[in-house]
Amino acid sequence: MALGGPHLATVLVLAGSAHWLAAGLAGLARPQGLLWIARILFPLGALGGLAVAAGGVAGLSHGPVAVILPLGLPDLPFHVRVDALSAFFLVLLGIASVGVSIFSAGYFRAGHGTAPGLLCIQYHVFLASMALVLIADDAYLFMVAWETMALSSYFLVTSNHHIPEIRRAGFLYLLIAHVGAVAILLSYGVLQAGQGDYVFSSMRAHPPQGWWASMAFVLALFGFGAKAGLLPLHVWLPEAHPAAPSPVSALMSGVMLKTAIYGILRVTFDLLDAPQWWWGVLTLALGLLTAVFGVLFAAVQTDMKRLLAYSSIENIGVVLIAVGLAITFRAYAMPLLAALALTAALYHCINHALFKSLLFLATGSVLHSTRERNLGKLGGLIHSMPSVAFFALIGALAIAGIPPLNGFVSEWLLLQAFLATPSLPNSYLNMLIPLGAAALTLAAGLAGYVMVKFYGVIFLGQPREPALAHAHDAGWLERLGMAWLAAGCVALGLLPLRTVAILDPVNSLLLARTLSETAGRSGWLFITGLAPERASYSPLIVFCGMLSVVAATFLVVRFRYNCRLRRGEPWDCGHPGLTARMQDTAEGFGQPIKQIFEPMFRIERQLPTPFDERPAYRATAGDHFWFWAYLPVARLTERVSRSIGVLQHGRISLYLLYSLITLVLLLLVVT
Amino acid sequence: MSASMSTQLINLFASLLLLIAFAMLAQRRVLSLIHLFAWQGAVLALNTTLVAFVTDQHHLYYSALLTLVLKVILLPWILHRLIDKLNVRWDVETLVNIPTTMLIGVVLVIIGFNVAMPISHLSATVTRGTLGIALASVLLSFMMMITRRKAVPQVIGFLAMENGLFFAATSATYGMPLVVELGVALDVLVGTFIFGIFTFHLREAFDSLDIEHIEKLKER
Numbered sequence: 001m002a003l004g005g006p007h008l009a010t011v012l013v014l015a016g017s018a019h020w021l022a023a024g025l026a027g028l029a030r031p032q033g034l035l036w037i038a039r040i041l042f043p044l045g046a047l048g049g050l051a052v053a054a055g056g057v058a059g060l061s062h063g064p065v066a067v068i069l070p071l072g073l074p075d076l077p078f079h080v081r082v083d084a085l086s087a088f089f090l091v092l093l094g095i096a097s098v099g100v101s102i103f104s105a106g107y108f109r110a111g112h113g114t115a116p117g118l119l120c121i122q123y124h125v126f127l128a129s130m131a132l133v134l135i136a137d138d139a140y141l142f143m144v145a146w147e148t149m150a151l152s153s154y155f156l157v158t159s160n161h162h163i164p165e166i167r168r169a170g171f172l173y174l175l176i177a178h179v180g181a182v183a184i185l186l187s188y189g190v191l192q193a194g195q196g197d198y199v200f201s202s203m204r205a206h207p208p209q210g211w212w213a214s215m216a217f218v219l220a221l222f223g224f225g226a227k228a229g230l231l232p233l234h235v236w237l238p239e240a241h242p243a244a245p246s247p248v249s250a251l252m253s254g255v256m257l258k259t260a261i262y263g264i265l266r267v268t269f270d271l272l273d274a275p276q277w278w279w280g281v282l283t284l285a286l287g288l289l290t291a292v293f294g295v296l297f298a299a300v301q302t303d304m305k306r307l308l309a310y311s312s313i314e315n316i317g318v319v320l321i322a323v324g325l326a327i328t329f330r331a332y333a334m335p336l337l338a339a340l341a342l343t344a345a346l347y348h349c350i351n352h353a354l355f356k357s358l359l360f361l362a363t364g365s366v367l368h369s370t371r372e373r374n375l376g377k378l379g380g381l382i383h384s385m386p387s388v389a390f391f392a393l394i395g396a397l398a399i400a401g402i403p404p405l406n407g408f409v410s411e412w413l414l415l416q417a418f419l420a421t422p423s424l425p426n427s428y429l430n431m432l433i434p435l436g437a438a439a440l441t442l443a444a445g446l447a448g449y450v451m452v453k454f455y456g457v458i459f460l461g462q463p464r465e466p467a468l469a470h471a472h473d474a475g476w477l478e479r480l481g482m483a484w485l486a487a488g489c490v491a492l493g494l495l496p497l498r499t500v501a502i503l504d505p506v507n508s509l510l511l512a513r514t515l516s517e518t519a520g521r522s523g524w525l526f527i528t529g530l531a532p533e534r535a536s537y538s539p540l541i542v543f544c545g546m547l548s549v550v551a552a553t554f555l556v557v558r559f560r561y562n563c564r565l566r567r568g569e570p571w572d573c574g575h576p577g578l579t580a581r582m583q584d585t586a587e588g589f590g591q592p593i594k595q596i597f598e599p600m601f602r603i604e605r606q607l608p609t610p611f612d613e614r615p616a617y618r619a620t621a622g623d624h625f626w627f628w629a630y631l632p633v634a635r636l637t638e639r640v641s642r643s644i645g646v647l648q649h650g651r652i653s654l655y656l657l658y659s660l661i662t663l664v665l666l667l668l669v670v671t
Numbered sequence: 672m673s674a675s676m677s678t679q680l681i682n683l684f685a686s687l688l689l690l691i692a693f694a695m696l697a698q699r700r701v702l703s704l705i706h707l708f709a710w711q712g713a714v715l716a717l718n719t720t721l722v723a724f725v726t727d728q729h730h731l732y733y734s735a736l737l738t739l740v741l742k743v744i745l746l747p748w749i750l751h752r753l754i755d756k757l758n759v760r761w762d763v764e765t766l767v768n769i770p771t772t773m774l775i776g777v778v779l780v781i782i783g784f785n786v787a788m789p790i791s792h793l794s795a796t797v798t799r800g801t802l803g804i805a806l807a808s809v810l811l812s813f814m815m816m817i818t819r820r821k822a823v824p825q826v827i828g829f830l831a832m833e834n835g836l837f838f839a840a841t842s843a844t845y846g847m848p849l850v851v852e853l854g855v856a857l858d859v860l861v862g863t864f865i866f867g868i869f870t871f872h873l874r875e876a877f878d879s880l881d882i883e884h885i886e887k888l889k890e891r
Contacts, residue, residue: 652825653766656817664779664810667786 006062009082012055013090013135014069017128019048024124031117038108041120043477045127046101052131053094059087060505066137066201079199081137084505085270088346089134089262095488096254096353097127103361103481104247106474107368114159119245122159126152126251133259139188139198146184146259150177150227153256156248157240169239176236180226184263187219191271200271207273217279220267221286228260229313230320231290232625238297241309242373246364249305253312254357258349261319265345268327269510277331277426284324288436291317291443296600298450299593300621302375302586304363307454308356311399314443315352319345321440322414325421325433326511332424335513340529341417343515346503348410351398351492355407358395358485359454362388365474365482366458370467375453375586380463380570384471389459391482396455398489400448404539404546406492409499409527411444412537416529446593453589461571462580494539496527587619594621602627677725684718685801688838689780692808695831696776696815697769701759704827705750711834712742719841730849731841738837741856746830746863753867754823757874765818772818776811783807790843805839822873826866833859 023045030036059065064083072078082090104123108116129152132145154177158170192198193208208216226233241249264283268275294313301307322345329338363373365388372378382389398405418437422430463469474482492499501516508514522528526536572578594601602622608615647658691711698704716739723731765772787803809832816828833855840847847855 653817653820656813660810660813660817663813664782667782667806671786671789 006065007067009055009059009062009087010065010067010080010135012051012058013082013131014080016048016051016055016094017131019051020045020124020128020131023048024121024128027117027120027124029117031115034109034116037116037120038105042101042105042108042123045124046098046105048124048127049094049097049101051094053091053098055082056087056090056092056094057502059090060084060502064509072141076140078141079137079201080132080135080141081200082135084509085262085265086134088503088506089258089349090131092258092350092353093127093130093134093255095350096357096485097251099354099481099484099488100247100250100254100357100361101481102484103250103364103478106477106481107247107361107364108245109368114155114161119156119159122152122155123248123251126156126248126256130255130259134262137200139185139192139200139203143181143185143188147181149256149259150174150181153244153248153252157244157252159245159248160243166243169236169243173236173240176226176233180223180233183219183223183226185223187216187223187267190216190219191267203271207271213272213274214276214279217268217272217275218282220264221279221283224260224263224267225286226260227263228257228316228320229290229294230286230316231293231313232629234290234294234313235623235626235630237313238301238306238309241312241360242303242305246305246360246367249308250357250360250364253309253360254353257312257316258353261316261323261345261349264320264323265342265510268323269330269342275327275331277328277429280324280326280328280331281429282324283320283327284433284436287317287320287322287324288439288443289317290314291321292439292446293317293600295443295446295450296593296597297621297623299446299453300590300601302590303373304366304375304378304454304458305360305373307375307450308359308363311447311450312352312356314447315348315356315399318411318414318440318443319348319352321436322348322410322417325414325417328424328429328433329417330511332426334423335511336515336518336530337417337420337423338511339507339513339515340413340420342507342511343500343503344410344413344417346506347406347413347492347496347499350499350503351406351410351489354485354488354492355395355398355405358391358482358489359399361478361482361485362392362395365478366471369471369474372465372468375457377465378458378463378468379461379465379580379583380459380468381471382459384468385459385473387479388474388482391479391486392455392459394486394489396451398493400451401444402448403537404493404543406489409493409496409537409539411440413529414440416535419534420530449593453586457584457586457589461583462569462578464580464583494543496537496539497524500527594619600624674725677721680721681718681725681801684714684721685804685838685842687714688718688808688834689804689811692811692831692835693773693776695827696772696811696818699765699769701754701821701823704824705747705754708750708827708831708834709743709747711831712738712746715834715838716743718838722841722845726845728845731845733849734841734852737852737856741860742830742834745860749863749867750823750827753870757823757870759821759823766820767818772814776814779810779814780807783810801842802839805835805842807835808838809835811835822866822870826863826870829866830859830863 023041027037027041059082064081066079066081069078069080108119114122126149129145129148133142133149136142136145154170154174157173158166160166161170188198190208190212191203193203193206193212195202195206207213221230222233229237241253244252268279291314294310294315294317298307298310298314301310322341325341326338326345329335329341365385366378366381367373369385370378370381394405398407401407401411415437418433418440421433424430424433497520500519504514504516518530519527522532522536525540526538528536568574569576569578571583594603602624604620604622606616606618608617688711691707691714695704695707695711698707716735719731719735719738723729723735783806784803787806791802812828812832812835815831816825819825819828837855
């Protein structure tokens with residue numbers, strides 16, 4: 001295999017994965033050596049991330065390269081292939097993992113849960129398995145890597161396994177991951193279409209037709225949806241993300257969910273040849289439901305990591321909306337619009353990988369310095385943790401879709417794609433899909449609301465607990481990790497045209513159509529959705545405008561209008577004597593949402609009466625899906641197993657009798 | 672020895688085997704059970720020698736020798752030691768009363784013969800008529816394991832079942848390859864040791880060999 005040229009990408013990615021595995025194994029050499037693991041191995045792991053990202057960049061500039069590895073079972077070697085789609089997701093994985101690895105170097109400490117050495121190998125195996133999922137070119141390697149990913153992340157989630165809730169969360173995650181994996185396996189079974197060959201190239205050459213193709217798609221959507229957190233398979237996400245250590249939550253939410261999006265794109269656009277329009281509409285509808293559901297539940301959470309987990313559900317919904325639109329446009333042979341929607345989906349994927357990882361890392365720093373996850377006991381941390389507050393602000397603004405940061409660009413692109421739906425040649429879709437645009441806008445707006453809550457309650461106002469005064473800022477490695485991700489958010493926000501050009505090879509691979517020339521039609525300063533006369537956006541101009549308005553206001557207020565500088569307690573609105581108990585709480589902030597969207601929640605309230613000595617208020621917002629879909633299934637399973645348990649008497653004679661009866665019956669059947 | 676003579680002798684041994692199987696099913700005393708088991712082994716060894724002589728299959732001599740050493744001498748000796756140490760020479764009650772057991776045994780024999788009939792027609796060996804008997808004795812030993820309440824008779828039932836299987840192999844195809852037979856013999860020996868250890872532990876834990884005590888080992 002020659003170095004350089006088209007093979008460079010594959011070599012870099014494989015070297016990065018091998019490097020990760022080696023770093024993980026090196027952790028076992030001194031499982032308790034915290035300095036060795038945290039200060040040496042995790043930063044080395046970040047180098048692996050750089051290699052994978054570089055491999056991805058190289059892969060985007062070349063055509064597909066397939067290699068057969070001398071690994072695997074006899075007569076069943078592993079096939080790997082780096083094409084534009086996997087290269088894009090490799091870039092995403094590499095960039096996000098660099099930030100998270102650097103952060104972890106300063107984050108993991110001794111004391112509780114799994115030994116650092118085990119954590120190190122689980123973490124790096126998790127990273128390597130994600131890279132293998134992305135480059136797998138046969139269903140066999142894909143499933144091996146996919147299950148390795150699920151298992152290693154399960155062990156990472158349950159690293160604090162002494163706590164029963166965490167064990168329960170881990171079990172739920174593992175259960176749904178397996179249900180999903182079975183569906184994916186079945187989908188590959190349908191895709192190989194009786195060929196008996198599970199290599200992707202042979203699936204590509206003989207795609208199933210008609211009903212079978214739809215079946216493969218629905219199974220893949222279900223299976224990958226289980227990993228992505230698609231409604232109604234989302235229940236593990238808000239349990240597992242808070243249970244995991246923060247860097248792991250960041251990786252799971254930022255990168256692992258994206259491997260599921262990768263899987264959906266791989267099956268729908270690459271392995272299946274001609275999508276049908278209703279696949280797109282189904283994905284779109286589920287994506288819309290997921291987005292609105294996720295953001296509503298995020299708004300009523302009081303645990304900061306659960307809030308972020310529900311926000312991840314929302315963002316996955318947004319990505320799936322874009323994917324659904326792309327499928328629909330492709331089914332109606334409108335490649336330019338499909339490319340626009342697909343670009344929006346990919347752009348949002350990498351955006352989410354950056355800002356959600358950043359926010360999870362920020363919660364990790366907060367958690368370390370305050371030991372508190374409950375929003376009701378935080379507040380005012382901007383004073384004691386200024387750098388974490390700054391990076392979290394960038395992440396929060398980005399996720400809320402505020403220009404000039406990156407979240408705005410992808411949502412803007414997605415809305416541009418929505419605005420083009422009236423050109424679809426199906427009158428029902430013409431009428432219904434704009435409603436979806438309205439729902440998407442609702443979700444985007446509420447995401448801003450959620451982030452105001454997240455940031456305001458944690459970092460602004462006054463500390464709600466006296467212990468918060470001792471909070472300290474994050475260490476330099478943690479800050480470096482967050483700065484890396486924050487820089488990514490800013491760069492992707494300010495350079496949309498460059499980003500679209502980078503991910504355009506994916507469009508040309510999957511849709512045989514590129515977007516760069518349309519997007520750059522209004523000059524280098526602007527990004528154009530479809531046509532310059534419809535809409536263009538320039539982050540730099542918006543940024544300069546915002547800066548000048550802020551500067552002008554500041555100058556006017558400072559030097560013309562008032563000219564005095566006065567310091568007051570935060571949020572006191574001019575009334576002196578405000579205490580921490582008087583400021584808005586997380587529950588209070590989410591209350592309007594709880595009222596307006598009451599039917600969406602299963603609310604259990606405990607209200608105090610006027611005669612209570614110590615009045616207490618408690619309200620939980622449960623998930624209807626849990627009560628109407630999961631609990632009945634769980635009860636049915638339990639009942640069936642109990643009725644089978646009747647057979648178990650504990651008497652050896654009876655067990656022997658079962659054998660004898662089976663034997664005699666079989667003998668009688670044979671004759 | 673003429674062909675008809677040898678066939679009659681083989682049939683005689685086969686019917687002896689079946690008779691001993693029935694006797695074991697009816698026997699309450701542990702000591703007598705061990706004796707019967709040893710007799711069954713002896714009949715098996717004789718039968719195997721005869722088949723080896725008639726058909727000129729040399730490896731069957733080894734099988735016969737193996738059977739003699741293992742099933743007539745070694746295993747009964749181990750079992751004797753076991754019941755001496757455990758002091759369980761006395762009568763043991765069965766779960767189902769003896770006459771009912773015998774009636775069920777008759778039904779099993781009929782089933783065994785019926786099942787073996789088509790195979791016997793296909794087979795070309797001199798011993799083909801005895802396949803039904805072999806199958807029936809397997810089923811009878813199985814039945815014995817089911818109806819006994821104590822651990823030692825169950826072990827003997829298990830060993831007797833292996834005898835039946837061995838006989839079936841001899842009668843259907845002139846025995847299994849020697850490697851397989853050696854393996855099976857080793858299995859049986861190891862199995863007996865494990866059963867012996869297990870019964871000691873059972874007595875230590877519960878002060879009794881009654882397997883009712885391990886009925887607690889279940890979910891609810």
